[in-house]
Amino acid sequence: MNKSVRNFLICLSSTALLSSCASTGDVEELKYQLRVVNKKIEDMKSTTVGQIQKRQAAAFGHMDQLEQDILKLKSQLEESYYLNQKLREQNKELEATISSVAKEEAAKREEGLARLEQQQQEKELRLKELNNKILMQQQSVKAIQEARINEAERRAKEAAIEAELAKKRSSSVSNAAGSTGTAKTISATKRKVKNSVVAPPIQQTSQPVTSQPAASEPTPAIAKTESPGTVETVDAAPVLAGSQSSFEKAENLFQSQKFDEAYNIFEQIAANPTAAQNVEARFMMGESLFNQKEYDKAIMQYQKIISQHATHARVPAALLKQGMAFEKLADKDTAKVIYKKLLKKHGAAPEAVTAQEKLDKL
Template identity: 50%
Template structure:
């Protein structure tokens, strides 16, 4: 198109020269060509203007559509900004709530930790107190044992002195019978002699018929019968003498003679501290104390069984009875801990079922 315009411009500029130089035919031919060119220019102008207008209309439509899309995007952007502001406000509110909850939770944990520490301290003090009582009880037990040993030694010495005195008295009596004329015995074969054997101050003398042969055969025995006025006859054996020491102690316990039963069990436990009989006797010592409502001492006695014989069958029973003693002392928290200990350490024992039932009722 640019070339055509340039050609027309050149032809227009040179047309005067061509008119002067060219002939009439050439002029007509040139006019015809100019007419054709003008027509083409008009056609091109109308076509170009139409295309331009169409393009302008299309561009206007596109601009309108772009404006609408821009407006739509602006609305979405404003809505997004509004949502962002709301989310920011909600985030701030959540952060505030989380901070408050975290602080409250931290305060509760701190309070629970302090409570646990206080309970632990109280329990440690309780354990220290029980250990002190156990130590005092052991020292008292040792002192009692030493006192009993000394008492036994004193009794043995007194018995030896009495035996020596009795022997000396018997020897003096035999000498007096041999040397004194008033002590000579004259017995015929046909006559009898009555010897009075004195057993005690409150018991009447026993009349014993003695022949001459018996006097000759056993003079020393007769003299001892007449001179041993201070000696006591041996007690007759009873049916209980065949029982074992543990059975006798259990019989005392069944008869509710708890003090004597405790002494009997203690003697057995001291004689055999590591055997089954000694462990059972030590456990029964705790039972005697429990029945006498001496719960503190019973707890200490049960603790000996638990600490020294933790794998023995009596350890579970001792632990259970120890918890019951704490219940009697109104220390339910410690009792609850011991019941849980039974479930953890002695879960297959019969005491575990009892401990579970106790926990359910506490």
């Protein structure tokens, strides 16, 4: 546009300069050119200015849109700032809460650790006390075991002495009874021959009271009259037959689990030192007591066999059952000693195998 105006001014100046000397044709041509120039200027105004105005209007529209967008961004920024502030405050609150919770948890942990340490110390003290008690109990058990062994030995010795005395008393009573019966038989015969009258039967001489039962004592000879002037003496039934039947009866009671009744009969047989089943009856006394769970008394009966009849075939079985009785009494140490004694002295006996098995389990 500035260029067109400048050309127009140049034309006017040149027209003024040439008007004085130019011809009419030239003037017309100049006018025509001026009109063309003016038309171009108008066209330029109509086209260029319109475009510029449209562009300006579009630019203003963009500016308005930009302003709206800027306002939106400002509002968003303000909202974000507000949210950030709120989040910061919440973070501060959370930090304060977390720190307080952490402090509380730390305090609780310290308190728990202190309590655990205290409990651990108390447990250690209790363990020490229990260990001391266990040591004392072990010493007491050991003393009791020694006392039991000493008591068993003492009772065994007393039983041996009693058995020896009973044997002596029994032999002396048998001798006295035999001599008395013979004297009475002779006197009765003399009376019958002298008077020629049948004498009444002579009653059995009463025996002195002893520690043995009457059933197990030998029966003296009894005088029997068959004709005037003659006397026949009849011997008493053998003791072995009576003891054998009693032993069988006691065995039947034992098999029927009537241990108390069987024990009484076995005791009567064992009280007679001359009976063939004396040791066997003593062993069965121990078995009866063992089955009645009277282990202490059973141990004593087995000990009498072990101490008084050391070479009898029942000694290995008595040792084995004695060890089992101590094991039932929870006296495992003494049971071990007895099992080892059985293995050492009677290693070839069948009971040694069982003793070794029980010793391995202990």
